[in-house]
Amino acid sequence: MNNPRSILLIALLLVSYLIWNQWQQDYAQPAAVATPATESAPAAGGTPAAVAGSEVPSANASTPADATPAAIPGAAGDAKGDLVEVSNDVLKLWIDTRGATVVRADLLAYPQQPKDYANPVRLLDDSADHYFVAQSGLASAADSAKAASHQDVFAAEQKSYALAADQPKLEVPFTWTDSASGLTVRKVFVLERGSYVLATRQEIKNDGTAAWNGNAYRQLQRVIPPAAKHGFFSSITNPQSYSFTGAAWYSPEDKFQKLAFDKFLKTPLQNRAVTGGWVAMLQHYFFAAWLPSPNTVETYTTEVRDGAFPRFTIRTMGPALNVPPGATTTSEARLYVGPKLQSSLNDVAPGLALTIDYGVLTFISEPLHWVLAKLYALTGNWGFAIILLVLLIKAVFFKLSEAQYRSMAKMRKLQPRIQALKDRYGDDRQKMAQAQMELFQKEKINPLGSCLPMLVQIPVFFALYWVLVESVELRQAPFFLWIQNLTAPDPYFVLPVLNAATMIATQYLTPTTGMDPVQARMMKMMPVVFSILFAFFPAGLVLYWTVNGMTSLLQQWIITRRIEAADKA
Missing domain, CATH: 2.70.98.90 (Beta-galactosidase; Chain A, domain 5)
Incomplete structure (x- = not known):
């Protein structure tokens, strides 16, 4: 789930949702009502x-x-x-x-x-x-x-x-x-x-x-409780600003059933x-x-x-x-x-x-919270419980991720041949697409093979996101060393920087075959954008994302090396 395309998709969905919620907080306040x-x-x-x-x-x-x-x-x-x-x-x-x-x-x-x-x-x-x-x-x-x-x-x-x-x-x-x-x-x-x-x-x-x-x-x-005063980024990344408040x-x-304050009259x-x-x-x-x-x-x-x-x-x-x-x-x-x-x-x-x-994903979030609580009982530390939960989720989705990374590794091998097709057909997109599909069929590669497993995992990611945001048990919970509050941003930005390094390494292993130049430039900017965004996110969420990225990177590297070794043999 940590290849650049999946990260971009999740990031766009998440940030769009948070911005919409913050807009609702700032501009959709209910009007006062006249009474007898x-x-x-x-x-x-x-x-x-x-x-x-x-x-x-x-x-x-x-x-x-x-x-x-x-x-x-x-x-x-x-x-x-x-x-x-x-x-x-x-x-x-x-x-x-x-x-x-x-x-x-x-x-x-x-x-x-x-x-x-x-x-x-x-x-x-x-x-x-x-x-x-x-x-x-x-x-x-x-x-x-x-x-x-x-x-x-x-x-x-x-x-x-x-x-x-x-x-x-x-x-x-x-x-x-x-x-x-x-x-x-x-x-x-x-x-x-x-x-x-x-x-x-x-x-x-x-x-x-x-x-x-x-x-x-x-x-x-x-x-209506007064809105907390924050900057733009801290407003959209502070869970309290978009968590439901109302009847x-x-x-x-x-x-x-819920009734927001602006719906009391409607x-x-x-x-x-x-x-x-x-x-x-x-x-x-x-x-x-x-x-x-x-x-x-x-x-x-x-x-x-x-x-x-x-x-x-x-x-x-x-x-x-x-x-x-x-x-x-x-x-x-x-x-x-x-x-x-x-x-x-x-x-x-x-x-x-x-x-x-937890919203519409309650049926996924509740079991995840139960597992997280059991892991906390085992470790006595919510940070280590989050790490173990990530590893457990990766184990459950191992076969899906393996298929995803195998598809990506095969696509990576084809990059020189696809570049040769581009040089041959130039701007003729129709012939280029036809030749590329023939190449995929010949090599038995499904171009959607790296996307479908990721789509299955997205609901789990969002469900776990809401578990980490809404669980009062994690409120102000310490991790270790410099992170003494998992619901506050990393004070020294270590986790955002580690995540950026993981994303850069992942991009190196991820094929850019057929990628639009504009999209390729966006991918290069993503580690910087995520580092800035994650600087304001609660450390518990950044810990989850970073550990998930590291385990995905390790899995992708192992599978890629195995395929390359098999080709040499």
Whole structure:
């Protein structure tokens, strides 16, 4: 797969795709939308205008399939409550007492910069330009009846909670009471050791004289994250700039579905009844998802709220609840806030591993990721695992590659004779082509023999490319010596230079028979172009490409020498 023509084809496809994605990021941002209820601008100090600024969904007294969740005005303005700090060994959360909303989430095992664990990745955030929160609440079926929405203030028993070493789990309760109706809502978050899953429940107790009817809802709301400032090359080679960011949901019938921010107005999700699914907001490496009870029929909806920073919401609303006087009802769900770990996500909920978006080549990428993880378990180093994976792939495609290089070696032998045909027929292309085909038939050479094996391998290359780009396990993973971060460019450009040297050596062994002069000049420029391009690519990808090129070069050299030795004999 490392002959110049195949490299050129793959390079053109890859760079074109990356440039298109970057153009989408820069020029296809969704427009703000006007709504009946106007939100105020963000308050001073970076606090978003109305943490509870989106409107509360209306309840549905019948089944979710018949729901029509039109918004009704919220009453809570832009005030905030107190923040309660909650943590286990992998998560540190801040829960706002207004709505008992999870407004901040730090992923303690994932530093923003390598080994800087004092500054972990913040996935959920209540700052204005990074706003991303997980809200939940109740919507009353009667406009006049009270309910504990994500805009109402709850009471917290403590200012902070931390999972102790001897505790298997930690419960964090919040309570809301309406003395006029006798309704009490107790919202409880449950954290376990080593888990990114929060079990949540809303306990609705009715001490009033009338039955309470309504629905429980959960929603994720965020703004478009600000684009990172990079140069041209770093923009198209930085995986974060073209990895999908937006909403997603899953249902057993429709499977995994995505909704980019610029599609929220064009193709919104409207009152989709789902049993056994989930809703999520995705970004590169990390995501948050509400996981309702698998046995309840939920209604999924998306919407956009206008403001200085338009907010995009994906919501799941549960079935109708009826709480008679003196009774208590509980609504349960789980909230996932963490990394895209392919090995464990499907154990959390069916289809959750699909949040690791490999695109149309998922059926190839998932097995490749599994093999890569096994090789890492064997070596303890992701860089060596990549090298072993390349060697394993080369072994699988050995026969195809052998046929390819044999064809190239035979073509190389014919170069003097084809040059003689060119000298004989000059500019008469028709006679030249006819004579060349007769020569190929006589020598039993298929001119496409060096291309067809390469075409079979291209899907595997792209599938592995997405594995290396999307796998959070490789994020900031060290290799050895000067490469201490496989997801960052090679700091001393050693791998790009090695790759260029490999390409030059490969060109020497590759026949240029029948090649157009312009194409031949392009081939000579390719090592320089790739060196510049790979200077900005993550080192893990360049390592894969370089090792693949070196093994291909070695294989091609051995086969070429064997054929030459046979001819001499």
